[in-house]
Amino acid sequence: MNAHRKSETTPLDALRKPAQTRAQQTASRILDAAAALLEETGFEDLSTNAICRHAGVTPPALYRYWPNKHAVLAALAERLLGKQNERMAQWAFNEFNAGDLEESYRLLLTGQLEVTLEQPGGLWITRALRASPTTASILDKSSAELVPLLISMGLPGASTDPDAPLGTQVRLGIEMGYAALELALNAQPAERTRIIKESAFLLVTQHRTIMSASNKS
Incomplete structure (x- = not known):
């Protein structure tokens, strides 16, 4: 009896994971197709029908x-930013x-540029990040x-609230990094x-301004 019950439940449990995997694979394939089309046509000429065909x-x-x-x-933006x-x-x-510090930040920006260029449609996705609410x-x-x-990293124990003054300063630095990345992406490779x-x-x-102000406070 126990063996019979096991044979009834095991196939159902086993079917759930492949179904989920297939759904994830389909979603990923759709996103990959959309990213590839972005590189070919840009966002304005992108359509759901074209994505489906691709x-x-x-x-x-x-x-x-x-x-x-x-x-x-x-969804492409979330994937790239992740x-x-x-x-x-x-x-x-x-x-x-x-x-x-200068070499450290050079490595950071170089790494972000490489990650973005490795992603199909990375340039167009980056351009679109502020294109809609x-x-x-x-x-x-x-x-x-x-x-x-x-x-x-630099101020252990300090408030990490992104809306506090220190958090706002750090977010400004992050925005500077995004601006630098977009500028490099739009430039010729020799200029990057x-x-x-x-x-x-x-x-x-x-970075030094933030550290100096924090040490004085």
């Missing part, structure tokens, strides 16, 4: 996850060196999530090294 799925399959192309773009934040965490724990909100949320990490170097210098200046 992904090899039907429109109802896409609408199961996202109601329109703006929602697809928002990759960038993972790279920043790696930098914070493994590459940041307080004894050589939805993607702008995603960017702001991503920025706020980085504040505790960056504050704890210079842009990153000059941007790293500005970030170091802001």
Whole structure:
């Protein structure tokens, strides 16, 4: 009797995970197709029908996850920012060196540039981050999530509230980093090294200003 019951329940349990995996694979394929099309056509000419053709799925399959192309773009933004934040965490724990700030920030910006270029449609997704309230909100949320990490690196024990004065200063530095990244992405490859170097210098200046003000308070 017990063996019979096990044979009835095990297949049901086993079917749930493959179904979830298939759904995740379909969603990922749709996003990959949308990102590839962004590189080819830009956002204005992007359509859900074109995404479906490129992904090899039907429109109802896409609408199961996202109601329109703006929602697809928002999902692409979340995916890209997640990759960038993972790279920043790696930098914070493994590459940041307080004894050589300029080189540290150069490594940070270089890493963010590499991550963005590795993502299909990375340039267009970056350009679109402030193009709509939805993607702008995603960017702001991503920025706020980085504040505790960056504050704890240089000022352990300080308030990590992103809306406090220190948090606002750190978020300004994050915004400077995003601006530097977008400038480098839009530049010719030969110009990117210079842009990153000059941007790293500005970030170091802001870093030292924050540290000096915190030490005086």
